[in-house]
Structures are given as C-alpha cells and as structure tokens.
Amino acid sequence: MLQISQEKELRKNPFGYDIEQLKEVALRIRRDILTMLPEAGSGHTGGPLSAADFGTALFFNEMVYDPKNPKWPDRDMWFFSFGHVTPVHYSLLAEAGFFPKRDLLKFRKLDGHLQGHPSCLDSPGIEVSSGSLGQGLSIAVGAALGSRIDKHPRRVYCLMSDGEQQEGSIWEAAMSAAHYKVDNLCGLIDFNNAQIDGKVENIMGIEPLYDKYKAFGWHAIDIDGHNYRQILDALAEAKTVKGKPTVILCRTYMGKGVSFMEDDYRWHGKPPKKEEAEKALIELGTTYQEWYQHLLNH
Amino acid sequence: MEFKEKKKTREGFGRALEELGEKNPNVVVLVGDLAESTMVHFFAKKFPERFFQMGVAEQNMTNVAAGLSLTGKIPFFSTYGAFAACRNLDHVRVTICYSNLNVKIGGAHGGISVGPDGATHQAMEEFAIMRSLPNMKLIVPCDFWEAKKATLKSAEIWGPFYIRFGREDVPVVTDESRPFIFGKADIHREGKDLSIIACGVMVAEALSAAEMLESQGISARVLNMHTLKPIDKEAIVKAAQETGAIVTAEEHQIHGGLGSTVAQVVAENHPVPMEYVAVMDRFGMSGKPEELMKEFGIKDVNIVEKALKVLKRKKSGC
Numbered sequence: 001m002l003q004i005s006q007e008k009e010l011r012k013n014p015f016g017y018d019i020e021q022l023k024e025v026a027l028r029i030r031r032d033i034l035t036m037l038p039e040a041g042s043g044h045t046g047g048p049l050s051a052a053d054f055g056t057a058l059f060f061n062e063m064v065y066d067p068k069n070p071k072w073p074d075r076d077m078w079f080f081s082f083g084h085v086t087p088v089h090y091s092l093l094a095e096a097g098f099f100p101k102r103d104l105l106k107f108r109k110l111d112g113h114l115q116g117h118p119s120c121l122d123s124p125g126i127e128v129s130s131g132s133l134g135q136g137l138s139i140a141v142g143a144a145l146g147s148r149i150d151k152h153p154r155r156v157y158c159l160m161s162d163g164e165q166q167e168g169s170i171w172e173a174a175m176s177a178a179h180y181k182v183d184n185l186c187g188l189i190d191f192n193n194a195q196i197d198g199k200v201e202n203i204m205g206i207e208p209l210y211d212k213y214k215a216f217g218w219h220a221i222d223i224d225g226h227n228y229r230q231i232l233d234a235l236a237e238a239k240t241v242k243g244k245p246t247v248i249l250c251r252t253y254m255g256k257g258v259s260f261m262e263d264d265y266r267w268h269g270k271p272p273k274k275e276e277a278e279k280a281l282i283e284l285g286t287t288y289q290e291w292y293q294h295l296l297n298h
Numbered sequence: 299m300e301f302k303e304k305k306k307t308r309e310g311f312g313r314a315l316e317e318l319g320e321k322n323p324n325v326v327v328l329v330g331d332l333a334e335s336t337m338v339h340f341f342a343k344k345f346p347e348r349f350f351q352m353g354v355a356e357q358n359m360t361n362v363a364a365g366l367s368l369t370g371k372i373p374f375f376s377t378y379g380a381f382a383a384c385r386n387l388d389h390v391r392v393t394i395c396y397s398n399l400n401v402k403i404g405g406a407h408g409g410i411s412v413g414p415d416g417a418t419h420q421a422m423e424e425f426a427i428m429r430s431l432p433n434m435k436l437i438v439p440c441d442f443w444e445a446k447k448a449t450l451k452s453a454e455i456w457g458p459f460y461i462r463f464g465r466e467d468v469p470v471v472t473d474e475s476r477p478f479i480f481g482k483a484d485i486h487r488e489g490k491d492l493s494i495i496a497c498g499v500m501v502a503e504a505l506s507a508a509e510m511l512e513s514q515g516i517s518a519r520v521l522n523m524h525t526l527k528p529i530d531k532e533a534i535v536k537a538a539q540e541t542g543a544i545v546t547a548e549e550h551q552i553h554g555g556l557g558s559t560v561a562q563v564v565a566e567n568h569p570v571p572m573e574y575v576a577v578m579d580r581f582g583m584s585g586k587p588e589e590l591m592k593e594f595g596i597k598d599v600n601i602v603e604k605a606l607k608v609l610k611r612k613k614s615g616c
Contacts, residue, residue: 077368120397127368128399132392138358139393142365142373145350149326150369169389172358180350 011074011153014067014096015060019228025095026056027284030257032091032104034280035291037271040108043116046254046267047161048088050192050225054250057231058157058188059092067097070124076154077127077143081136082161082190083117084269090114090123094298098125101298134167136160137187141173144182144245155239158187163195165206171216177245178217186238187218187247190225194254194265213247225250258283299506299598301469307498308406308463310445312337315374317446318453319345325453326366328352328375330359336376336406336463356381360389360401367400372453376404379421379462383428394458395431401459402452408438408462409549410577410594411499411587420582421462426554428460429527436527437480438462438548438556440501441470444524447478455480462498464549466587469502471522481525483533489519492605492612493537493544497523497556500547500575500596507547507601518605526556531563538568543612545604547575549596571611573604 017025033048058078066072080089087107094101099113106112113122117131128139140158147154164170177185191209193200200206213220219241223230231250238246254268255261258280261272272280278288286294318325319341328350333339342349352359356377363373376382382405383390394401405424412420428436435457439445445463452459471486478484486501487508496504501522508518519541521533537544544564546557557574564572577594591597 128364128393129396130392132388135357135361135389135393138361138389139365139368141358142362143368144365145362146326146366146369146371149348149371152369169355169357169361172355173361176352176355176358176362179353 011064017060022056025060026052029091031291033087034277036104036107038274038277039105043271044084047085049256050252050254051088051190053226054231055088055092059096062235078157079136079140080159083130093125101295133164134169137173141177144185156185160189162191162200166204174216181243182245183242185245189249191249192252192254196268219244219246222249225252299509303470304467305442307439307445308337310442311404311449312340314446314449316340324372326371326373328359328363330356330377332377338376356386357389360386361393363401364393364399374402378407379405379424383424395433398433403460406463407465410582410590412465413587414584416584417581422551422577425550435459438497443472451480468499471502481528483530484522487520489517491517493519493541495521495523496547503598504547506598510602529559534563535567538564538570542570543608544572547601552576552578571608573608575600
C-alpha cells in the first residue's frame with residue numbers, strides 16, 4: 001500500500017498562481033512551443049497552442065505534484081491521451097521544473113530524451129507512454145480505481161483531443177468510468193474542431209459531445225477553453241461532483257495566440273518554418289533568437 | 299500413452315489467483331464477461347473489492363489494468379486469447395509494453411483444442427504476437443500445476459506477462475512439487491537420438507511420442523519449453539549439440555511460434571536438422587478437440603512421423 005500524507009496542506013499545487021500569473025506562464029509556454037518546433041523540424045503546432053491555456057491552469061493552479069519528485073506517492077495523476085501534443089506537454093513540464101528548458105531544443109532528436117510522442121521510460125513527469133489515440137481515458141479510469149482502493153485523495157486528469165473522440169475505445173472507457181462511478185476522474189477535451197485532415201465536423205462529426213457524455217452518465221461542463229475564470233471554475237466544480245466522473249469540454253481554437261495559425265487545421269501536424277516561427281514569436285513579444293537563448297539558459 | 303489425471307490449465311490460473319488474493323493485497327483481477335470461463339470467479343467470490351468486471355470491452359479492460367498498475371496494483375486481466383492478444387493489441391503494445399507496466403494477461407482458450415466454437419475462438423497467433431513485443435514475457439504452461447505455478451511466479455517478476463491457457467482437460471504431466479523455473483526448460487525425459495521441444499498441451503503429446511519412439515529403439519529427449527520469452531537458449535543449444543536433431547511441437551501457427559524461436563537459436567549457434575509440428579498456416583474449424591488435433595496434424599503420431607524424418611536427415615547429413 002502506498003503511504004499517503006495525512007497532512008492535507010501538503011496536497012496542493014506547487015505554484016498556486018492567480019489568473020494574471022497563469023496568463024504570463026501560458027505566454028512563455030506558447031513561446032517555447034514555437035521555438036522548439038522549428039528546431040525539431042517536425043511535430044504538431046496547432047493542438048499544443050490550443051491546449052496551452054487549460055494545460056497551464058492544470059499545472060500551475062490545479063494539480064498536486066512535486067516536480068523534483070515525479071513519483072511522489074501523494075501526487076495527482078495526469079494523462080495526455082493525445083500524445084502528439086508533446087510540445088505543450090514538455091513545455092509545461094519544463095516550466096514546472098521537471099527538467100531543464102534547454103532539453104526542449106533536443107525535442108525529437110536522438111541525443112535528447114524528449115520523444116516525438118511521450119515515453120515514460122525516457123522523460124520524467126510522464127505516467128505512461130502515449131501516442132496511439134483513444135487509450136488515455138481507460139488508463140485514467142484504472143488509475144482512479146486503484147486510487148479509490150487505497151482511499152487515496154488523488155485526482156486523476158485525462159487530457160484528450162476532440163479528434164480522438166472518434167476512437168471506439170474512448171466510449172468503452174466512458175461507459176466503465178460511469179459504471180464504476182469514478183468521481184476522482186476529470187476529463188478535459190481540447191475541442192478545437194480541427195484534426196489532421198480537416199475540420200472535425202467534416203472528417204467524422206462528434207457532436208453533440210456534451211450530450212453524449214451526459215448520456216454516458218458523466219457530469220459535463222462546456223466552457224471557453226481560453227477563459228481562465230471558466231477553466232478554474234469548471235475544475236472546482238468537477239471536484240464537488242460525487243458518484244460520477246466529470247468531463248470539461250474546452251472550446252478552443254487550433255493555433256490560438258498566433259494570428260496566422262488560429263482556427264486553421266493545416267497547422268495540426270506540421271511545425272512552423274524558422275521564418276514563420278519568427279513572425280509568430282514577434283506577435284508574442286519576443287524573437288526566435290531571443291527565445292532560443294532563453295531556452296538554452298534555463 | 300495413458301495419463302492418470304486430466305485437468306484444465308485455466309483452473310490452475312484461477313486457483314493461483316485465489317491464492318495470490320490471500321497473499322498479496324495489491325493483486326487485482328479484471329475480466330471481460332468471462333469470469334467462469336477464465337476461472338477468475340474463484341478470486342471474484344473471495345475478493346469482490348479487488349475484482350473488476352469490465353464487460354465486453356477488451357481494449358478498455360487492457361488499459362484500465364494499465365492504470366491500476368500505475369497505482370502499485372498487480373493487475374491480472376483475462377479473456378479468451380483471441381481478444382487478450384489480438385483485439386487489444388495496440389493497447390498491449392503502446393501502453394503496457396512500451397511503458398513496461400506490471401500487467402499480467404491470462405489468455406484463455408488458446409489453440410485448436412478449443413473445439414466446437416471454431417476458428418474465431420481458437421487463438422493460434424499469440425506466441426508470434428507476444429514474442430515480438432519488447433518487454434513482454436510469455437509462458438505456455440503444459441498442465442494444471444504448471445499453470446498455477448506460472449501464474450504465481452508472474453506476480454513476483456516486474457513487467458508485462460502473457461500466460462496462455464487452454465479450454466479442455468489436459469493430461470497432468472507434472473506435479474505439485476516439481477520445480478517451475480521461469481525461463482528454464484524443464485527436461486521431462488532424457489534421450490540421445492533427437493530432442494522434442496514442446497510447450498503447452500503438446501508436452502503430453504511429446505511424452506507419448508517419445509514412448510512410441512522408444513518401442514522402435516529410438517531415444518528421444520523431451521524438453522518442456524514452458525517459457526517462450528525469454529527463451530532458454532542454453533537448453534536448446536545443448537539439445538542440438540547432444541542429440542543432433544530437433545522436432546518442435548506447439549498448438550500454434552507454424553509462423554512465429556515455438557518452432558521459429560528454436561530454429562533461430564539453432565541456426566545461430568549449432569545448426570542441426572529440424573522439423574516442426576504446428577498448425578500449418580490455416581485457420582481452425584469446429585469439431586471435437588481430439589478430432590481437430592488429428593485433422594491439424596498435431597498429435598503424438600505426427601511428432602513420431604517428424605522424428606523419423608528428422609533422423610533420416612540427421613543420418614544423411616542434410
């Protein structure tokens with residue numbers, strides 16, 4: 001059995017940032033994403049930018065963890081079921097202190113530890129490897145059930161894409177989470193309505209997603225995934241729900257924060273070229289060279 | 299050859315889980331709507347708070363087990379091999395094996411001897427699949443006792459395991475006290491003219507074949523290769539060196555199973571003539587288990603036939 005800290009005050013987010021601070025972090029996260037991607041020469045841009053806000057809220061306000069002790073038994077658990085958003089996942093981990101920011105410049109490279117899709121045996125802060133879509137929610141259900149057996153106060157978060165709601169296994173997982181009434185589980189869906197081949201609604205429609213989760217026995221919350229007040233309120237609401245899991249549909253824009261990327265599915269699976277990144281980073285108040293140096297030095 | 303007692307390997311699995319439940323509070327069990335068939339119902343009855351019925355949803359069951367393992371549990375999940383190794387393969391590969399999670403898979407109803415249910419339910423590809431996955435360990439127990447011991451052992455060793463069980467009562471060729479050493483072949487019979495390397499129910503067929511060969515003055519060594527991954531290279535090389543001819547016997551497709559594994563070791567280390575008893579690249583069919591074993595050519599007489607052939611090749615040096 002795991003030893004769980006009895007002192008409640010120990011179970012808190014290591015940063016506890018307010019909304020203004022969260023916005024500052026998210027700006028840095030977006031700059032990281034746009035700097036590491038051209039350096040890698042491949043990877044996903046649109047999803048990481050759309051998930052940056054609720055991701056930042058989770059890591060810097062909500063979740064309980066210790067970046068210096070990734071396997072801390074008291075920790076909450078999070079699963080990036082959409083493994084391909086590693087640029088935002090890794091930037092959040094580096095910003096939180098799991099590993100140095102300079103590692104981001106070795107993303108997808110043989111001499112770095114940051115795999116194209118997250119590998120738990122290679123990088124700290126990753127509970128389980130992912131990359132094949134539609135698997136994370138089941139893992140989260142298992143982690144929630146295991147925590148419940150131990151009477152652990154942990155909460156389990158599963159971050160998913162909208163596109164992966166097309167996987168049948170997501171609905172197997174949704175069914176089982178409601179069946180076992182795992183109320184320590186909270187799913188967040190990056191609903192940017194864009195996937196690699198086009199708009200989600202044109203590729204394989206998933207709406208009405210809110211109603212679908214409700215029909216599967218979940219508590220569902222529909223929010224603007226770039227509005228911090230709404231994100232924090234939804235996360236707080238999820239904690240009060242008993243007897244059923246909660247899903248938060250975060251309505252977002254692919255490529256959020258960069259004018260020429262916003263809401264354009266073509267940015268799903270490709271990195272910006274250096275000149276495009278430069279243009280984007282200038283919009284975000286820095287330059288490629290400046291932020292590259294920033295990463296090198298942190 | 300007459301065997302005194304027959305028992306199901308899946309019962310060995312079920313009884314081991316029951317015992318593990320008592321011994322280790324971290325052991326949890328999941329099943330996909332087949333609690334009695336896979337015999338996890340013994341565990342379910344005694345430890346309902348650690349038993350999870352997952353319904354007909356094998357992909358989910360596989361990764362719920364993965365999630366449970368992340369909280370320090372030792373999950374065993376079970377369904378028929380067709381669904382425990384094939385339906386959920388992506389989940390086994392990416393989540394369990396790539397992450398090297400402590401998840402144990404009990405694949406019931408393996409092999410042609412599943413009988414009347416027919417091809418869809420006769421898993422005969424699991425060895426090839428599981429052997430190809432990094433971090434995975436694979437055991438194919440030959441009888442009730444070995445199934446029980448293999449299950450108990452898998453809980454002691456970190457990482458993913460696949461253990462294959464059959465449906466039918468099969469001859470008990472070991473006993474409660476016979477040591478089971480993970481990763482080491484168990485020599486059931488010494489011999490000098492050839493070696494028969496078998497796993498699962500084919501160990502009994504191999505012993506029967508060895509007796510038939512003895513009546514013709516041929517001395518056959520019988521190795522029970524219960525662990526297919528990691529394979530016992532030493533025992534295979536020794537068999538090749540000391541007997542100079544090998545026949546493998548498995549209730550599995552010819553491609554990628556025990557025969558392929560042994561051949562690779564033999565070819566690399568000490569090439570000798572080899573023959574294979576296996577299902578020859580075809581799907582199963584409905585019938586009685588015994589009829590099917592004959593139809594698909596995986597009986598003791600088939601081993602004898604291949605033994606005589608391999609001995610001829612050994613003699614002529616090709």
